[in-house]
Amino acid sequence: MIVPESLVIDAKSGTSGAGRAAQTAMLYCEVTDGFRAYKVGEHRHTPEIEQELGALVGRPLTVSFTPHLLPMSRGMLSTIYAQAAVEVDQAGLDKLYRDFYRDEPFVRLAGPGQLPATQYVRGSNYCDLAARYDRRTGRIIVLSVIDNLVKGAAGQAVQNMNLLRGFAESEGLEQAPIFP
Numbered sequence: 001m002i003v004p005e006s007l008v009i010d011a012k013s014g015t016s017g018a019g020r021a022a023q024t025a026m027l028y029c030e031v032t033d034g035f036r037a038y039k040v041g042e043h044r045h046t047p048e049i050e051q052e053l054g055a056l057v058g059r060p061l062t063v064s065f066t067p068h069l070l071p072m073s074r075g076m077l078s079t080i081y082a083q084a085a086v087e088v089d090q091a092g093l094d095k096l097y098r099d100f101y102r103d104e105p106f107v108r109l110a111g112p113g114q115l116p117a118t119q120y121v122r123g124s125n126y127c128d129l130a131a132r133y134d135r136r137t138g139r140i141i142v143l144s145v146i147d148n149l150v151k152g153a154a155g156q157a158v159q160n161m162n163l164l165r166g167f168a169e170s171e172g173l174e175q176a177p178i179f180p
Contacts, residue, residue, distance in 0.1 A: 001096070002082035002140055004053065007063040010079045014072040014118075016149055031071045043067050074149045075118030080142040088133045088140060097131050105170050106151070106159065116145040123147060125155035125173040 015031055024030060046065045054061040094109075101107040108128045110116055116128035130143045146152055155173055162171050 001084065001086055001088065003085045004057045004061050004082070006081075006083035006139075007053070007061075008081040009049065009063055009065045010068070010081070011065070011076060012068040012070050012078070013076040013148055014070055014074045016074045031069060034071055035068060037066055037068050040066055072118070074147055075122060076144075076146050076148045076152060077116070077118055078142075078144045080144070082140050082142075084133070084138050084140050090133050093131050093133050093140065097129065101129070106173070110143075116143050118145050118147075121145050121147050121151070123150065125151050125159060125170075127151055 012035075043065055046063070049065055050061050050063055053063060097109055101109060106125045106127060108126055110128060110130035115130050120126075121128055124147055126146070128145045132141045132143075133139075134141055147155075150156075150173075158172055159169060161167075162169050162173075
């Protein structure tokens with residue numbers, strides 16, 4: 001449905017995405033009231049993103065990935081842009097996403113007129129998604145939010161272990177312990 005080589009990933013994350021090591025640039029007084037890009041053209045997750053997306057399309061793939069730091073402790077909002085490769089309309093895009101994610105307990109699709117927001121996944125293993133078609137540019141725009149400290153790390157590991165070991169996929173993932 002898309003031209004894979006046209007992928008642009010614009011991701012915004014809270015400061016916990018930078019890890020727990022003490023860094024002056026991550027101090028509250030350095031990040032509050034600010035919004036900035038970081039590790040532009042050199043982020044450590046770019047090779048992993050390209051590897052997994054390349055596996056999906058069956059060939060090596062290069063993407064544009066730019067992370068940004070938001071003045072919040074946790075959460076990630078990604079906006080992904082891709083040129084449509086086929087005729088697209090919003091109804092068809094909605095149906096494609098509903099069909100693809102219908103059996104995924106931790107994926108929630110935003111309804112018409114709604115867009116995902118980080119506060120709605122805080123402390124959870126959910127990934128909230130919305131896909132929109134921009135007729136003017138011919139691009140498909142996907143918005144995704146997760147709590148990077150749950151779905152982005154530990155929760156995803158527990159979910160994968162559950163699947164590998166034959167447990168209920170949601171085992172241990174439906175409570176909301178939060179720190180920070």
